[in-house]
Amino acid sequence: MGWTERVVEHLADEGHRLTGPRRAILEHILRYSAPFTAEELLADLQKAGVQVGRATVYRTLELLHTNQWLGLVHRPEGEHGYVVAEPGHQHHLVCRRCGSVIAFQGCELETLLGGLAERLNFRIEGHWLEAFGVCRTCQMTSAA
Amino acid sequence: MGWTERVVEHLADEGHRLTGPRRAILEHILRYSAPFTAEELLADLQKAGVQVGRATVYRTLELLHTNQWLGLVHRPEGEHGYVVAEPGHQHHLVCRRCGSVIAFQGCELETLLGGLAERLNFRIEGHWLEAFGVCRTCQMTSAA
DNA sequence: ATCTACTTGATATTCTGTATCAAGAACTAT
DNA sequence: ATAGTTCTTGATACAGAATATCAAGTAGAT
Numbered sequence: 022m023g024w025t026e027r028v029v030e031h032l033a034d035e036g037h038r039l040t041g042p043r044r045a046i047l048e049h050i051l052r053y054s055a056p057f058t059a060e061e062l063l064a065d066l067q068k069a070g071v072q073v074g075r076a077t078v079y080r081t082l083e084l085l086h087t088n089q090w091l092g093l094v095h096r097p098e099g100e101h102g103y104v105v106a107e108p109g110h111q112h113h114l115v116c117r118r119c120g121s122v123i124a125f126q127g128c129e130l131e132t133l134l135g136g137l138a139e140r141l142n143f144r145i146e147g148h149w150l151e152a153f154g155v156c157r158t159c160q161m162t163s164a165a
Numbered sequence: 166m167g168w169t170e171r172v173v174e175h176l177a178d179e180g181h182r183l184t185g186p187r188r189a190i191l192e193h194i195l196r197y198s199a200p201f202t203a204e205e206l207l208a209d210l211q212k213a214g215v216q217v218g219r220a221t222v223y224r225t226l227e228l229l230h231t232n233q234w235l236g237l238v239h240r241p242e243g244e245h246g247y248v249v250a251e252p253g254h255q256h257h258l259v260c261r262r263c264g265s266v267i268a269f270q271g272c273e274l275e276t277l278l279g280g281l282a283e284r285l286n287f288r289i290e291g292h293w294l295e296a297f298g299v300c301r302t303c304q305m306t307s308a309a
Numbered sequence: 310a311t312c313t314a315c316t317t318g319a320t321a322t323t324c325t326g327t328a329t330c331a332a333g334a335a336c337t338a339t
Numbered sequence: 340a341t342a343g344t345t346c347t348t349g350a351t352a353c354a355g356a357a358t359a360t361c362a363a364g365t366a367g368a369t
Binding site: 038039041058 | 335
């Protein structure tokens with residue numbers, strides 16, 4: 022069972038309807054190999070001849086993000102994009118060349134933050150970690 | 166030597182001019198105890214009777230951010246704000262009640278990411294970690 | 310004092326994201 | 340199948356953030 026099926030099933034369980042626009046958006050999302058924005062998706066959908074409203078794209082992405090089927094990745098430069106994800110806590114490793122994303126868990130991070138929290142009497146409720154660099158493929162295909 | 170002096174000295178070294186607007190902005194920045202946005206700063210400056218253009222505020226903040234005298238903090242909800250920082254790698258702990266920010270180093274994080282990078286053959290060039298929760302003061306001043 | 314290059318700021322403009330609300334569908338129950 | 344209820348959609352308008360432009364102004368060097 023792929024990502025799309027899992028999303029569809031989950032949304033149905035939550036009482037959301039599976040509409041045409043939502044189907045189209047789900048399909049298109051899987052074509053991205055790098056983080057994408059709502060505007061990019063909208064443009065791509067229209068370019069592909071899919072008739073969808075701007076509001077619907079924003080709303081659907083927000084719905085997926087809320088349910089953790091999409092993660093949010095911030096680039097150092099400031100922009101942020103969505104990436105396909107699975108529910109549950111995870112972090113991302115983003116290639117700054119090709120944009121590919123690798124998800125990972127960071128259990129040891131809890132320890133680090135736990136110690137910090139104790140020392141400062143700060144009650145940590147969540148964190149956000151993201152790493153960027155050059156993926157294996159990109160390292161091989163070009164120098165430096 | 167305080168933050169402002171260090172910034173002024175650094176900018177001078179880099180060949181930047183110390184203008185009235187820049188002085189005013191530097192002074193105002195220190196008044197914030199929580200992350201602030203360009204628009205907020207602009208409004209506060211005008212409220213204080215300081216005559217500065219919008220573009221100048223944006224440009225100056227970008228200049229400071231580029232030189233790492235300002236850090237960028239992203240809240241889980243999506244907005245992001247600037248916080249006073251020092252050049253060099255550091256992370257932030259943000260209180261979601263009062264917005265106060267504590268900077269910290271995360272040396273052990275290097276280990277975690279190093280192992281990950283090796284396993285995946287991913288060359289990590291940088292990372293970004295931010296934690297949020299409730300600071301000591303806010304824990305004391307209200308329940309839950 | 311003078312000069313040059315960096316800065317500024319008013320304006321216009323682009324772009325992102327949201328509010329509105331009538332029309333249109335998906336799912337349910339019959 | 341059909342009807343009905345409620346969720347969704349999308350065109351439009353709108354609000355807000357951020358940038359481009361470029362003449363006028365000024366900091367710092369000589």
